[in-house]
Amino acid sequence: MAARKKQEARPRVARQKTPAQTAQPAERELNRDDLVEASVRVDPDLRRRSELLWEDRSRSTRGPKAAFTPDDVVRAAIQIAEADGLAAVTMSAVSARLGLTTMAIYRYFPNKDALLDAIVDAAMGRPPSPSEPRGDWRADVAQWAHAKRAMLCARPWLAELPFVAAPHGPNWLSWVEAVVEPLSRIGLSAVDTGEMLSVIDGYTRGASDTAISLARARARGTSDAEWTAAVGADLGRAIGDARFPAFAALITAPSGCHPRTMERSFDFGLQRVLDGIERYVESATNLSAGMGSSA
Amino acid sequence: MAARKKQEARPRVARQKTPAQTAQPAERELNRDDLVEASVRVDPDLRRRSELLWEDRSRSTRGPKAAFTPDDVVRAAIQIAEADGLAAVTMSAVSARLGLTTMAIYRYFPNKDALLDAIVDAAMGRPPSPSEPRGDWRADVAQWAHAKRAMLCARPWLAELPFVAAPHGPNWLSWVEAVVEPLSRIGLSAVDTGEMLSVIDGYTRGASDTAISLARARARGTSDAEWTAAVGADLGRAIGDARFPAFAALITAPSGCHPRTMERSFDFGLQRVLDGIERYVESATNLSAGMGSSA
DNA sequence: TCTATTAGCGTACTACGTACACTGTACGAG
DNA sequence: CTCGTACAGTGTACGTAGTACGCTAATAGA
Numbered sequence: 001m002a003a004r005k006k007q008e009a010r011p012r013v014a015r016q017k018t019p020a021q022t023a024q025p026a027e028r029e030l031n032r033d034d035l036v037e038a039s040v041r042v043d044p045d046l047r048r049r050s051e052l053l054w055e056d057r058s059r060s061t062r063g064p065k066a067a068f069t070p071d072d073v074v075r076a077a078i079q080i081a082e083a084d085g086l087a088a089v090t091m092s093a094v095s096a097r098l099g100l101t102t103m104a105i106y107r108y109f110p111n112k113d114a115l116l117d118a119i120v121d122a123a124m125g126r127p128p129s130p131s132e133p134r135g136d137w138r139a140d141v142a143q144w145a146h147a148k149r150a151m152l153c154a155r156p157w158l159a160e161l162p163f164v165a166a167p168h169g170p171n172w173l174s175w176v177e178a179v180v181e182p183l184s185r186i187g188l189s190a191v192d193t194g195e196m197l198s199v200i201d202g203y204t205r206g207a208s209d210t211a212i213s214l215a216r217a218r219a220r221g222t223s224d225a226e227w228t229a230a231v232g233a234d235l236g237r238a239i240g241d242a243r244f245p246a247f248a249a250l251i252t253a254p255s256g257c258h259p260r261t262m263e264r265s266f267d268f269g270l271q272r273v274l275d276g277i278e279r280y281v282e283s284a285t286n287l288s289a290g291m292g293s294s295a
Numbered sequence: 296m297a298a299r300k301k302q303e304a305r306p307r308v309a310r311q312k313t314p315a316q317t318a319q320p321a322e323r324e325l326n327r328d329d330l331v332e333a334s335v336r337v338d339p340d341l342r343r344r345s346e347l348l349w350e351d352r353s354r355s356t357r358g359p360k361a362a363f364t365p366d367d368v369v370r371a372a373i374q375i376a377e378a379d380g381l382a383a384v385t386m387s388a389v390s391a392r393l394g395l396t397t398m399a400i401y402r403y404f405p406n407k408d409a410l411l412d413a414i415v416d417a418a419m420g421r422p423p424s425p426s427e428p429r430g431d432w433r434a435d436v437a438q439w440a441h442a443k444r445a446m447l448c449a450r451p452w453l454a455e456l457p458f459v460a461a462p463h464g465p466n467w468l469s470w471v472e473a474v475v476e477p478l479s480r481i482g483l484s485a486v487d488t489g490e491m492l493s494v495i496d497g498y499t500r501g502a503s504d505t506a507i508s509l510a511r512a513r514a515r516g517t518s519d520a521e522w523t524a525a526v527g528a529d530l531g532r533a534i535g536d537a538r539f540p541a542f543a544a545l546i547t548a549p550s551g552c553h554p555r556t557m558e559r560s561f562d563f564g565l566q567r568v569l570d571g572i573e574r575y576v577e578s579a580t581n582l583s584a585g586m587g588s589s590a
Numbered sequence: 591t592c593t594a595t596t597a598g599c600g601t602a603c604t605a606c607g608t609a610c611a612c613t614g615t616a617c618g619a620g
Numbered sequence: 621c622t623c624g625t626a627c628a629g630t631g632t633a634c635g636t637a638g639t640a641c642g643c644t645a646a647t648a649g650a
Contacts (some may be wrong), residue, residue: 009630018602035557040368040530041520041521041524042343042350042409042524042525043517043521044506044526045527046529047528049307050528050529050532054532060646061595061648061649062594062595062596062597062646062647062648062649063594063595063596063597063646063647063648064595064597064598064646064647065597065646065647066407066596066597066598067597067598073508090637090638091637091638091639092636092637092638094453100598100599101598101599101600102598102638102639103598103599103600103601103639103640104597104598106600106639106640107596109596109627111638112637112638112639114556120541125465136315153524155303161459162506164504164505165508166526166529167529168526168529168530168532169420170538171532171538173538173539173542175536176542177533177540177541177542179404179540179541180541181541181605183541184541184545185542190544190545190548190549191548191549193545194545194552194560195560195563195564195567196567197545198505198560198564199498199564199567199568200504200562201501201505202497202498202500202501202503203497203501203502203568204500205495205497205500205501205504206496206497206500206501206502207493207494207497207498207501208497209459209500210459210493210496213332213459213460222338225336226336226337226338229337230337230338230341230461231461233337233342233345234341234345234462234463235463235468237349237463237465237468237470238468243465243466243468243469243472244468244469244472245472245474246472246475246478246479246572247471247475248470249479249483249485250479250488250489250492251440252474253485253486254486255485255486255489257489258454265489265490265493268442268489268490269491269493269494271571272311272490272491272494272568272571272572272574272575273494273498273568274568274571275570275574275575276566276568276569276570276571276572276574277567277571279570279571279574280567280570281464282441337635354617356617356618356626357616357617357618357626357627358616358625358626358628359614359615359616359617359626359627359628359629360615360616360628361627361628362628362629369593383609385605386606386607386608387605387606387607395628395630396629396630396631397606397607397630397631398609398629398630398631399628399629399630401607401608401609402627402628402629406608407606409608480615485601497607522613524593564605571625576635585648
C-alpha cells in the first residue's frame with residue numbers, strides 16, 4: 001500500500017489538467033464510442049492498470065519462456081496474504097515464493113499497484129450463481145449480500161485495499177452483475193435500480209466491517225474471547241462518562257454484538273433494508289398503476 | 296500505514312495466546328469492574344494506544360518545556376493530510392512542519408500508529424448537535440447520516456484509515472452517541488437499537504464510498520468531468536460483454552451517478568433504509584400492544 | 591545463422607519508521 | 621542556592637520497502 005500512497009502524494013504540485021472539455025454532456029446515454037473517447041482523457045496510469053486487468057496476456061512469441069504466468073504471481077501473492085496478512089505481500093516476498101529474485105516480478109507487473117489490482121480481482125472470485133432464478137428478487141439479493149459478506153470475512157485483508165475504487169476487473173463486475181440481475185427483475189427504472197444497488201451494496205459493505213474486524217483478529221491468532229474483551233474495553237470508555245449516556249446504556253445492556261450472533265444481526269438489518277426497498281417498490285408500482293396509494 | 300501493516304504482519308509465528316478463559320460469560324451485563332478485568336487481557340499495544348487517546352496529557356513538571364502539545368502535532372499532521380494526502384503524512388514531514396527534526400515527534404507519540412489514532416479522532420471532530428430535540432427520531436437520524444457523510448467527504452483521506460477499528464477516541468464515541476440518542480427514543484429494546492445503529496451506520500459508511508472517491512479525486516486536482524470519464528471508462532468494460540448484460544443495461548441508460556445528484560441519491564437510499572426501520576418499529580409496536588398485526 | 595526480443599539477475603538508490611546515544615534545560619529536593 | 625533528575629530535542633545509523641538501470645542469456649523469426 002505504500003505504493004498506493006505514493007501515488008496519492010505525488011501531485012504535491014497540484015497538477016491542474018487542461019480544463020478544456022469541462023462542459024461535456026454527461027447526461028446522455030453511454031455507448032462504446034463515447035467510452036473510447038472518454039478513456040483518452042483518463043489518467044494514463046489508471047488506463048494502463050485497467051488494461052492490465054483486462055487484456056489477454058497470452059504468450060508473445062519472441063524471447064525466452066517465462067517460468068510463470070501473471071496468474072501464478074497473483075496466486076503466490078494471495079497465498080502470502082492469506083498466511084501472513086496483506087503487509088507481508090512485498091515484492092520480494094512474492095518473488096521469493098516463486099523462487100525468483102526481487103526484480104523478477106517486474107517482468108509480470110510494472111509496479112506493486114498493478115499487482116494489487118490483480119490480487120483484488122482474483123481474490124474476490126466469482127459470486128455464487130443463484131440456485132435457481134425463480135423470480136424472487138428478494139431472496140436472490142439476500143443470498144448475494146450474505147455471499148459478499150462471507151467473501152469479505154473469508155479474506156479480511158482484502159478490505160484493507162481500496163477495492164471500491166477503479167480499476168475494476170472482470171470478477172468485480174461479476175459481483176455487481178450478480179445483484180443487478182435480480183434487482184433488474186423488480187421492474188424499476190434504471191435510475192431506481194441503480195439507487196437500490198447502492199443501498200444494498202452500501203449496507204452490505206458497511207455492515208460487514210465489524211465481522212471483518214473479527215475475522216482479522218482471528219487471522220492474527222486472537223481468540224474470540226480476547227477480541228470481545230478488546231472491543232468491550234475500547235467501547236467501555238463510554239460507561240460512566242456523562243458525554244455518552246445513550247451509548248453507555250446501549251452497551252451496558254445485554255449486547256447483540258457477539259461472534260455467534262453477528263451473521264444473524266447482519267441478516268436482521270438486511271431484512272430491514274429489503275423491507276424499505278419493498279415498500280418503495282409497492283408505492284412505485286401502485287403509482288404507476290394509477291392507484292395513487294401512498295405507502 | 297506502513298507501520299500499521301507491520302503490526303499486522305508481525306505474528307508470522309502465530310502467537311497462540313493462552314486460551315485460559317475461553318468460556319468466560321459474555322452474555323452478562325457489562326460494568327466497570329468487568330471492563331477493567333477484561334482490559335487486562337487485551338493486547339498491551341492496543342491498550343497503550345487507547346490510553347494515549349484518553350489520558351489527560353497535561354504538563355508534567357520536570358524538565359524543559361515542550362515547544363508543542365500533542366494537539367499541535369496532530370493539527371500539523373492533519374494539515375499535511377489535507378494539503379497533500381494521507382501518504383504525505385510521514386514522521387519527518389510532520390516534524391518538519393513544526394520546525395523539528397524527525398525524531399522529535401517520538402517525544403509526543405511513541406510511534407506512527409499512535410499518531411494516526413489521534414489524527415483519526417481529531418479529524419472526525421464532533422457531530423453537529425441536532426437543531427432541537429423534538430422527538431422526531433427519523434429526522435435526527437437522517438441529519439446525522441448526512442453529517443457523517445459530509446464529514447467523510449470533507450476529509451476523504453480519513454476513510455483510508457481503518458477508523459472503524461479500535462482504539463476509539465472521544466470524538467468517535469460522540470458520533471456514535473449522536474445516533475444512538477435519537478435511535479433510543481424510538482423505544483425499541485437495547486438489542487434492537489443496536490441493530491438499527493448497525494443498519495444506519497453501515498449504510499452511511501458504505502453508501503458514502505463513491506462520494507468519497509470523488510472527493511479524493513478532487514483533492515488530487517482531478518476535475519469532475521475527468522472523474523466521470525474515468526468511472527465511465529472503468530465500468531464501461533461491461534458494455535458489449537456477454538457476461539454482464541444487466542449491469543451493462545444499467546449503465547447504458549441515463550445514469551443517476553453524477554456528482555450533482557450524488558447527495559440526493561444518498562438521501563433517497565437513506566429514506567428507504569429508514570422506511571425499513573420504520574416498518575419494523577410499527578410491527579414491533581403493534582406486537583407489543585398485543586394487536587398481532589403483521590407488517 | 592543472425593538478430594531482435596525478452597526473462598531473470600545484480601546492484602544501487604531513495605524514502606520511511608524507528609532504535610539509541612547524546613546534549614542541554616529546568617524544576618524541585620537538599 | 622545548588623545539584624541531580626527527568627525530559628525536550630538532535631544526530632547518527634539501521635532495516636525494510638519499492639524500484640530504476642544495466643547485464644546476461646535464451647529463444648524464435650528473418
